[in-house]
Amino acid sequence: TYMTISTLHQVFNQEDDGQILECVVTHSTFAVPDITTFTITVLSPVAPTPTKVSPKQITAYPGDLQEIECSVMAARPAVKITWTLNGINITSDADAKNTRNNLD
Structure with missing residues (x-):
C-alpha cells in the first residue's frame, strides 16, 4: 500500500476567480480517472x-x-x-x- 501526495504551489490572480481547478487521479485499475473539482475564489x-x-x-x-x-x-x-x-x-x-x- 502506498500513499501518494501531490502538493500544488500556485499563485492565483484576479482573472483566476471562478475558474475550476481539478485534481485528477489515474490508475491502471480505474475505469475512469478520479476527479476532485474546486472552484477558485480570489478575494479582491x-x-x-x-x-x-x-x-x-x-x-x-x-x-x-x-x-x-x-x-x-x-x-x-x-x-x-x-x-x-x-x-x-x-x-x-x-x-x-x-x-x-x-x-x-
Missing part, C-alpha cells in the same frame, strides 16, 4: 482603514521606554509597517514587531 484587494496610532502624543524623559502602537485593519494584502525617526528607519532598533491577524 481591500484598501486599509485609516492608520491608528496610540498614544497620539509622546512626552518622555531621557531614557524612558515608550510603547507606541500603529495599527491598520481590513487590508488585503496585509500592509507593511515600518518606523522612522527624522526620516531614518528605526524599525529594527525599536524592537518593533509586526503581527498579522487573519480576521476573515
Whole structure:
C-alpha cells in the first residue's frame, strides 16, 4: 500500500476567480480517472482603514521606554509597517514587531 501526495504551489490572480481547478487521479485499475473539482475564489484587494496610532502624543524623559502602537485593519494584502525617526528607519532598533491577524 502506498500513499501518494501531490502538493500544488500556485499563485492565483484576479482573472483566476471562478475558474475550476481539478485534481485528477489515474490508475491502471480505474475505469475512469478520479476527479476532485474546486472552484477558485480570489478575494479582491481591500484598501486599509485609516492608520491608528496610540498614544497620539509622546512626552518622555531621557531614557524612558515608550510603547507606541500603529495599527491598520481590513487590508488585503496585509500592509507593511515600518518606523522612522527624522526620516531614518528605526524599525529594527525599536524592537518593533509586526503581527498579522487573519480576521476573515
